[in-house]
Amino acid sequence: MSSNDKLEELAHSNYWDDRYNAPGEDSYEWFKSYDQIRGLIEKHIPDQTSAIINLGCGNSLMSPKMYEAGYKNIDNIDFSTVVIQKMSEKFPEQTWKVGDIRATGYPNDHFDVAIDKGTLDAMLSGSLWDPPDHVKERTVAYIDEVQRILKPTGKFLYITYRQPHFIRPIVKRDQVWTLDIETLSDGQGVFEYFAYILTPIKDTTEE
Numbered sequence: 456m457s458s459n460d461k462l463e464e465l466a467h468s469n470y471w472d473d474r475y476n477a478p479g480e481d482s483y484e485w486f487k488s489y490d491q492i493r494g495l496i497e498k499h500i501p502d503q504t505s506a507i508i509n510l511g512c513g514n515s516l517m518s519p520k521m522y523e524a525g526y527k528n529i530d531n532i533d534f535s536t537v538v539i540q541k542m543s544e545k546f547p548e549q550t551w552k553v554g555d556i557r558a559t560g561y562p563n564d565h566f567d568v569a570i571d572k573g574t575l576d577a578m579l580s581g582s583l584w585d586p587p588d589h590v591k592e593r594t595v596a597y598i599d600e601v602q603r604i605l606k607p608t609g610k611f612l613y614i615t616y617r618q619p620h621f622i623r624p625i626v627k628r629d630q631v632w633t634l635d636i637e638t639l640s641d642g643q644g645v646f647e648y649f650a651y652i653l654t655p656i657k658d659t660t661e662e
Contacts (some may be wrong), residue, residue: 462580465491468591471535477512482514485573486614486648489520492572495639495650496521499612504528505567508604510556514538519546530566530583534560564606571601571613575625583621593626602631602655611653614639622651626659632656 464470474480489496500507503525509518512531521529530550533539543551556574578594581587586594601611605628611632615622619636627634632655639648 460522465577466580468534468536469487470597470618471513471533475537475541478645482516484511484515484517485576487572489517489524492614492639492650493524493626493639495614496526497610500526500568501534504565506530506565507568507570508532508559508561509565510601512538512551515572517570517572518549522546522549529575529578530561531617541549557600559600559604561604563603564609565604567606567609568609569601569605569609571611573615575613576615576617577637579617583617586625598626598628602628605655611651613616613624613651613653615650615651616646616648619649619651622649624651626651627637630656638659 458576480508507529509529509531512518512533518529518531530552532552532554534555536553537645539551539553578597579590581590605611632653634654637650639650
């Protein structure tokens with residue numbers, strides 16, 4: 456199996472069901488733990504009553520730790536039935552839903568904040584200079600869905616290691632939302648991560 460085939464596996468639920476069923480797979484943090492991005496979260500989500508969706512939650516402890524920190528209104532969604540069952544049993548005080556992040560089933564304008572920590576990355580395979588059509592189709596569908604479920608005053612936080620010249624064309628939507636990029640680094644010459652902050656452009660015609 457080629458490395459690209461292995462990357463493509465990440466976009467399918469059966470891969471994750473097998474992984475989450477594996478012994479010892481209790482929790483795993485992609486890229487950054489909550490403690491490492493707590494400052495980012497508090498900066499961009501100052502209101503702890505905000506309605507938040509964690510897209511592709513997996514078995515990350517980010518949502519449980521956010522809950523402990525005071526963010527009580529978090530919905531978690533993942534297409535792995537296995538991980539949602541396990542996380543709902545471990546953390547019953549939170550909301551856990553099996554679903555496709557490209558068609559979440561939530562109403563329009565429902566959330567104040569959407570968070571993605573490595574989920575979009577699992578949808579990417581092939582050359583990022585010129586992504587295959589199937590990659591373009593699922594990433595477009597995903598970004599469209601995030602835009603749909605966010606309130607007009609909402610915000611999308613996406614955390615990844617991927618460079619802006621690859622990600623900007625995927626997430627940017629002219630006339631829809633603004634894009635700001637923050638570099639996440641420990642300041643010790645370690646591998647850099649990025650936070651892409653997308654905020655819907657206010658419709659001034661309604662004023």
